[in-house]
Amino acid sequence: MNNKRWVRVLMGTMLTSGLLVSACAPKAADPAATPEPAAKGAEPAKSAGPVSITMARAGSPSAIPKEDFVKKELDAKLGINFKLDLTDDKEHANKLSVLAASQNLPDLIEIKEKDLSVYYQMARNGLLLDLTPYLDKLGSVKKQVGEEGFTKGKVDGKVFGFSQAPRIVPQGFWIRKDWLDKLGLKTPTTMDELLEVAKAFTEKDPDGNGKKDTYGISGTRETERGFLGAHGTTEPNKFYIQDGKLVNSLYDPNMKKGIEEFQRFLKAGVVDPELFTNKVTDVTDKAAKGFAGIFYEQWAGLVRDEHVKKMKEINPKAELVLLPALQGAKNVRFNDVGQITAIIAIPKKLEKDPEKLNKVLELLNYVSEGDGANLVYYGQKDVHWKKEGDKIVLTEKKGEASYTWLYQLTGRPEMDYLMTKFPPQAALIKESSALPELKVYNGFVIPPKGFNITDANRFIGEEMLKFYTGKAKVEDYDAFLASLEKTFNFKVYLEEADKTLKGLGYVK
Amino acid sequence: MERAIDIRSTAHPQKKAARSLWKAVLQHQMLYWMLLPGLAYFIVYRYVPMFGAVLAFKEFDFSLGILASPWADPWHKHFTFFFESPYFSQLLTNTLLISLYKLVFGTIPPIIVAVLFNECRTLWFRNVVQTLSFMPHFLSWVIVYGISIAFLSETTGLFNRWFTESGLDPVPFLTSSEWFRSVLVGTDMWKDMGWGAIIYLAAMSSIDPTLYEAARVDGAGRLRMIWSITLPGIRNIIVLMLILKLGHLLDAGFEQIYVMYNVHVMPVSDIIDTWVFRVGLEQMNFGLASAVGLFKSLIGLVLVVGSNALAKRWGDEGLW
Numbered sequence: 005m006n007n008k009r010w011v012r013v014l015m016g017t018m019l020t021s022g023l024l025v026s027a028c029a030p031k032a033a034d035p036a037a038t039p040e041p042a043a044k045g046a047e048p049a050k051s052a053g054p055v056s057i058t059m060a061r062a063g064s065p066s067a068i069p070k071e072d073f074v075k076k077e078l079d080a081k082l083g084i085n086f087k088l089d090l091t092d093d094k095e096h097a098n099k100l101s102v103l104a105a106s107q108n109l110p111d112l113i114e115i116k117e118k119d120l121s122v123y124y125q126m127a128r129n130g131l132l133l134d135l136t137p138y139l140d141k142l143g144s145v146k147k148q149v150g151e152e153g154f155t156k157g158k159v160d161g162k163v164f165g166f167s168q169a170p171r172i173v174p175q176g177f178w179i180r181k182d183w184l185d186k187l188g189l190k191t192p193t194t195m196d197e198l199l200e201v202a203k204a205f206t207e208k209d210p211d212g213n214g215k216k217d218t219y220g221i222s223g224t225r226e227t228e229r230g231f232l233g234a235h236g237t238t239e240p241n242k243f244y245i246q247d248g249k250l251v252n253s254l255y256d257p258n259m260k261k262g263i264e265e266f267q268r269f270l271k272a273g274v275v276d277p278e279l280f281t282n283k284v285t286d287v288t289d290k291a292a293k294g295f296a297g298i299f300y301e302q303w304a305g306l307v308r309d310e311h312v313k314k315m316k317e318i319n320p321k322a323e324l325v326l327l328p329a330l331q332g333a334k335n336v337r338f339n340d341v342g343q344i345t346a347i348i349a350i351p352k353k354l355e356k357d358p359e360k361l362n363k364v365l366e367l368l369n370y371v372s373e374g375d376g377a378n379l380v381y382y383g384q385k386d387v388h389w390k391k392e393g394d395k396i397v398l399t400e401k402k403g404e405a406s407y408t409w410l411y412q413l414t415g416r417p418e419m420d421y422l423m424t425k426f427p428p429q430a431a432l433i434k435e436s437s438a439l440p441e442l443k444v445y446n447g448f449v450i451p452p453k454g455f456n457i458t459d460a461n462r463f464i465g466e467e468m469l470k471f472y473t474g475k476a477k478v479e480d481y482d483a484f485l486a487s488l489e490k491t492f493n494f495k496v497y498l499e500e501a502d503k504t505l506k507g508l509g510y511v512k
Numbered sequence: 513m514e515r516a517i518d519i520r521s522t523a524h525p526q527k528k529a530a531r532s533l534w535k536a537v538l539q540h541q542m543l544y545w546m547l548l549p550g551l552a553y554f555i556v557y558r559y560v561p562m563f564g565a566v567l568a569f570k571e572f573d574f575s576l577g578i579l580a581s582p583w584a585d586p587w588h589k590h591f592t593f594f595f596e597s598p599y600f601s602q603l604l605t606n607t608l609l610i611s612l613y614k615l616v617f618g619t620i621p622p623i624i625v626a627v628l629f630n631e632c633r634t635l636w637f638r639n640v641v642q643t644l645s646f647m648p649h650f651l652s653w654v655i656v657y658g659i660s661i662a663f664l665s666e667t668t669g670l671f672n673r674w675f676t677e678s679g680l681d682p683v684p685f686l687t688s689s690e691w692f693r694s695v696l697v698g699t700d701m702w703k704d705m706g707w708g709a710i711i712y713l714a715a716m717s718s719i720d721p722t723l724y725e726a727a728r729v730d731g732a733g734r735l736r737m738i739w740s741i742t743l744p745g746i747r748n749i750i751v752l753m754l755i756l757k758l759g760h761l762l763d764a765g766f767e768q769i770y771v772m773y774n775v776h777v778m779p780v781s782d783i784i785d786t787w788v789f790r791v792g793l794e795q796m797n798f799g800l801a802s803a804v805g806l807f808k809s810l811i812g813l814v815l816v817v818g819s820n821a822l823a824k825r826w827g828d829e830g831l832w
Contacts, residue, residue: 101796104574121796129574217676219667225775277666281687281774295667458791459597462782465775491598 055363056085059112059413060103062096062346063088067407074411077379082370084363088410097122104131109351111364112413115165117344124450126349127159133350133361135163141365142166144373148414155508156344156447165349169415172422173302174436175337177230177327180297182319183210194331195234195265198298202274205297211319220274222290223300224282228472229337230300231269232262233442236334240464242444243501244338250445250502250511254464254485260478263471270473280469294319298327303432326436335442342447345415372414380411381421389424396424445510449501460492568803590803599787607783610764613697615757621701622708623750627738629709630716642713645706653771656699660686660772664695684776692777700768711753712746719745751823755831759816762808784808 068075068088078086089110091099097119103109104126115123126132135142139154146154149169156167177198184191184201187208192198202220204210211218221227229239237256238244244251253259269275276282276296284305291299291306292314299306306324315322329336348368354361370376375385382389382396383405389398409416419437423430451457467484470476476484488494505511537544563578568590570581584590594600625645632638648656663670664685672682685691723741732740766785773781784804792801820831 097794101574105577107575118794121794125796126574129576131575277682277684278687280776456593456597456791458795459599462778462790463598466778469775 054079054083054085055360056087057112057360057364057367058087058089058110059114060089060091060096060100060110061114061410062093062116063090063410064092065090067410069404069407073384074379074408077384078367078370078376078411081376082363082366084367086367090410100126104129107131107353109353111351111354111360112367113165113349113351114413115347115349117346120344120347123165123347123349124159127162127164131352132164133352133355135165135350138361138365139163141362142369144369145414148372148377148417152341156342157347157349159450165347166414167347168345168412169417170343171345171415172418172433172437173337173339174433174439175226175229175300175302176436176439177336178291178299178301178306178324179327180205180210180294181323181325182321183297186210186212191327192330193328195333198327198330199269199272199274202269202298203272206274210297211294218294219276219296220272221269221279221298221300222276222282222296223279223287224284225280227275227279227300228266228468231266232259233335233337234265234330234333235259235262236442237262238335238338238442238444240468241446241461242338242340242442243446243449243505244442244444245511248512250505252498252501253444254488260481263468263478263481266472267474267478291315291324292318294322299324303429303436307429307432308426309428326432329439333440335440337439338442338444340444340447342445342449344447348413368414371411377416380408380413381416382424383408398424445501445505448508448510449497449504452496452500455493455496455500457497460488460494460497463488463492565802565806567798568806570799572798584799590797590799591807593800594804594807597787597791599782602779603782603784603787606781607762607764607785610693610696610769610781610783611761613693614700614765615754615761617697617701618704618708618757619750619754621705623712623743623746625705626709626712626716626746627742629713630742631734631738642706642709646710647706648703649707651703653768656703656768657771660695660699686772687774687776689777689780692773692780696765696768696772696781699772700765712749715746715749716742748829751829752831755816755819755823758819759812761815762811 067090075086075088078084093116096114096116100109100113100115100119100122104122109126109131135154135157139146145166149166153166153169154163157163157165179191179201183205187204187210189201189204190197192201205218205220207216209216209218223230226239232238232253235258237253237258240254240259242253244253246256276290278286282290284301287299287301288305288311290296291301292311294315303326305311312324315324350361350364354364371380378385378389378396382398383402385391387399388401388405389396391397419433422433426433467476467488471478471481471484502511567578567581569584569587570578571584572578573581576582586592597603629638629642632641651659661669664672666672666682666684666687669685671685675682683691685695719741723745724737727737727741762784764783764785766783766789769781769783770786770789773786788801788804791797792804816831823829
């Protein structure tokens with residue numbers, strides 16, 4: 005019975021593998037099981053080898069090259085063995101919650117802005133270290149992220165993490181200079197002129213291919229900011245301070261004027277019909293193809309070297325320039341001062357391992373200032389960059405250092421960084437950063453329990469779209485607000501915002 | 513086996529039966545060993561995780577774990593949160609409608625395709641077409657969405673280019689509530705038609721060929737044979753597939769809709785699963801997510817058991 009024996013062998017292997025699977029089932033790890041050097045006063049116990057530190061960060065795991073000079077230098081300088089554990093952006097939050105649920109959090113955690121609910125949950129469940137006693141050990145970090153960085157990380161009054169240094173998102177209107185020249189038009193300076201130009205771009209065949217296949221204006225849904233900003237408000241459901249009082253943009257009397265302005269453009273048929281579904285990549289693509297003549301976007305989506313190259317391949321004369329703020333426009337975008345770029349947090353269990361904790365703090369400081377900072381911004385000195393007088397100039401080999409941003413744990417001083425990294429765009433970045441913006445404070449407001457902000461935002465998004473496109477009349481705007489309050493309990497959120505911002509001292 | 517029981521069933525019928533069952537197990541022990549890994553799989557991956565459903569009645573706390581987390585107060589908190597969402601009725605309607613459309617258009621076309629393949633006498637042609645027809649099944653929804661944009665986009669899509677060049681108005685296939693469900697069902701059909709046909713084809717190949725011969729002798733044409741032999745021959749499979757699909761009536765295709773929907777079409781395309789993803793999982797509200805999951809599973813269970821009973825009453829073989 006050769007046959008039977010064979011079957012037995014097969015069965016055996018299958019059964020053992022079954023056992024293995026069950027053995028791998030998640031075990032409740034004991035946080036106290038981590039090596040626990042006795043706390044010996046101020047001086048932490050020295051152990052033999054380098055201290056290994058693992059950090060969970062969002063990013064593509066393949067982004068780090070095999071020859072990772074940043075890690076080598078950090079390890080050597082700080083006596084650590086630093087490991088970045090990268091997970092794709094979409095999966096990162098999932099992974100964090102699994103790690104949290106199994107009490108297996110790594111030594112440093114990054115939480116992206118869109119996953120903040122994970123941060124709140126972890127903080128409230130007591131998994132994160134309250135950084136308050138360690139603030140004086142985080143001097144360089146504080147220089148980098150500022151006092152606000154730590155304020156933004158507050159949950160229920162305690163500092164469980166800090167936000168990376170703020171980024172600049174300098175959106176604005178950009179316009180095809182060559183199209184203006186071809187049609188003999190001037191750069192628009194008012195909203196009315198902008199509409200005229202947009203009409204001409206739609207109807208007068210600015211690309212000269214004999215077809216009516218162009219549009220005046222394109223962008224993502226965020227284009228609404230440009231139009232509402234012309235009337236002093238901004239995107240729906242943003243909190244800002246007007247005459248010392250907290251205002252939600254939805255309740256700003258200027259909102260109706262803004263809606264009518266945007267409606268005027270949409271009704272004229274000069275706006276990309278896919279405006280509300282475009283993603284930034286679509287806009288980049290449409291700009292390169294000469295699909296429209298005016299774009300509401302930030303420089304990085306339009307005029308990076310590779311985008312310009314692509315655009316010039318299709319039309320060598322193509323030239324996108326920034327449109328200066330229109331007359332009377334109060335702002336062209338908002339800037340959320342409470343906006344969190346990403347939260348950096350340390351798990352509570354490190355409290356029991358002062359040596360490791362100290363190294364983690366040291367690491368955070370090191371990449372925030374001086375040599376360590378330059379290493380993670382630009383690469384190795386005299387290899388990827390060199391000093392010319394006071395300025396840092398990147399060398400030919402800068403391409404090798406394109407992954408170093410993964411080690412910018414505390415962020416970077418955005419303006420200096422961009423000026424050094426993108427010399428050809430430096431002027432445009434400066435110019436677009438100088439456009440007027442409205443300070444908003446949404447980032448500080450945590451939606452109260454029981455208030456379903458997702459449903460409310462969906463309602464706001466859909467209803468506003470109806471107003472913009474003229475499917476709903478502006479006269480019905482107050483009815484919309486009433487049902488927002490009644491059906492979605494919106495007042496609770498407004499009250500929470502008021503309370504929070506008063507607590508932080510932004511509103512009196 | 514039955515015979516063995518019959519012979520010995522003179523005294524102590526129960527004891528005998530038990531003994532003979534044990535004997536039967538011993539005799540076929542190889543089969544039972546082979547059953548074990550399957551059982552283990554179901555226990556580890558299907559039954560044990562069911563205890564997680566208890567989360568539907570808890571306030572999940574990372575540091576405490578599932579069992580030690582405090583009970584929700586009141587116990588139906590997460591369920592009420594779901595039922596009281598202003599969008600509840602819309603979500604349910606969308607889910608059921610999209611699901612029903614997919615049920616109808618996901619069943620009939622594959623049968624037609626299977627019949628066509630079955631009737632195709634040029635073997636190489638049939639093989640080539642069949643292989644091509646089930647290829648889309650292996651594409652991810654992101655890719656299918658990319659393809660549908662290339663064809664259906666309002667400004668750059670191939671169809672709308674044709675429309676505008678021939679003087680017609682462009683049709684916002686992907687951004688209008690009138691068209692979007694058709695696009696959902698259409699892409700779903702395109703993706704899984706060939707794949708769905710495989711099982712019907714397999715069922716057809718087990719129909720006794722002498723039936724066809726007899727019919728041919730009696731002068732039946734091709735259409736008559738399809739109608740009177742092929743279709744009745746696969747009736748059981750059709751019913752079986754329908755019952756299985758009914759269990760998933762409240763899954764209208766999360767992946768597809770999550771990739772394809774946008775602010776214009778939310779009112780006709782937001783389904784229970786996409787809502788749970790946004791409100792439950794993205795907001796770390798695991799209690800809510802499990803409550804809705806439990807709700808869906810219970811309805812699915814009722815539907816499967818009910819339709820199975822109905823199928824049996826109508827004289828078809830059910831699932832069990």
